[in-house]
Amino acid sequence: MSRATPAPSRARSARAPATTPAPAPRRAPSAVPRHYLSLPHAVTVELTVLELVKDGLKKAVAEQAFMCVYGDAGVGKTFALDTVLATGVVPARQARLGRLVPPPAPTPAALRSHLADALNLTDAHSENPGVFDTALRKTLAARDHLLVVDEAQRLDAACFEYLRYLVDDPDTTVAIVLAAGEHGLAVLRRQKMLASRTAVWLKVPALTPDEVRWAIPRFHPLWQHSDDSALEHLDTRLCHGNFRRWAQATHHALRLLRRPRADHSFSGRAVLEDLLDARLLPHTDAR
Template sequence: MTSTQPTAPAPHYLSLPDARTVTTQAVRAAAHALDKVLREQSMMCLTADPGVGKTFTLHTLCEQRPTLPALRLLQRPQARPDDLRHSLHHALNLPGDPPQDAGICDDYLRHALAHTPRLLAVDEAHQLSTSCIEYLRYLHDDPTPQVTILLLASRPRLKALRSQPTLLSRVTTWHHMEPLDPDEVLTVLPAFHPLWHNTPNRTLTHLDEMWAHGNLRRWAALTHQLQAHRRRHPDHPPDPDALLRRLHHRLALTT
């Protein structure tokens, strides 16, 4: 059983009109894992293959917990600790510019983080430098800030995080998100977008086997192609194989 929201609060890939947020099995499993680490105020790493929906799941989980103050950071590759400090300063809406002195900036951040338990979520965490990971360790180990740290990482890049002894001894939950299984595709896609409402199950299965493989980003791309076809040919139902050929052609041009 899946649940939906009529208006998606989280941004869908390609900004699909009329797309809905669907609480899939993977999202529910991630929510259960997150609630556990929130109670412990510990560290968690959420991983998935590209396109399965790590970032979208983060947005969804935060929207489902409106009373949870969440700080969401996306750092550039090989960012420095000062970059993290400045991002946190802005995410906390602290007045003025971040102090240039690292010690003073840390005091401001520790004071701001001391009053309310918060979720600190860092997307693309596999790109963090060792010094930034050490800074997250500092925030985690300091008894003053009340933060739960959630790291989002691509599964193919997970080795970069697991090679950090600092994280191995502190991350209490390594949670991997799986793509949609074939049976779930048949319920999720009609809930995800009205264009799939009356699509026969055999067509959804065919498209998933040949193209999407349970990957939500690929399903979004397929939905985008279906919308374009409907605009150009409103009186002609799309041929699934033609859509697949168009997608495979576009993929070949970008690789």
């Protein structure tokens, strides 16, 4: 998880220890989304982004509008959305949740099919677009819906227009969250119809160095007793405040600790330089 900085909104705007870690508290299987690589003992860190996402979702649902969430790959956009939605406190009006990840370059016809699957519309599949649209609009009018579209930059203008058509229908009650990478923001910005229909633009940036020192020891027991200089060194060299990179570094470090005669001291820089550098490709600092 990472913190977040809300961008100016638009017209409808209100944005380890060395030893084996102790087992984490058991949770209900659906309570929290899994961490990257299903990292054992990883903990969801309560950073500002969760509250910002929660507030943004409430606003989007209340206004039946779009919410655009963007940021560099791996900073925690999808994890933040999943974490907040898993709490059950959002959306406020108990909207039915649908989720889809469009394939590259989807057509409106393909989007219709994915929407039917995402919203469990088993009786809405039809080769006739008009019949399908009527069934979909009837479903969206029956109760509140929240649709989360990950990798939204894959959509083209025709697909965005179809989503606009669903939001603008006077009988439907649907809010749509569009999540995109930092480079995908340009795709969203080009869609003029989003300007007046977006309740929140929310940027999820990488962790700052101060946040790394605070959050990473809480993220996983492996780093609880690492000194600040070691964390700063690994972050500067490989992770750059990116939670996915930190999950990768933790995954590789845990594997190394399981080796016979492994050096179990992760408090200094030597192990990080000699062992992790060879396992993580260089990463650009987006901060």
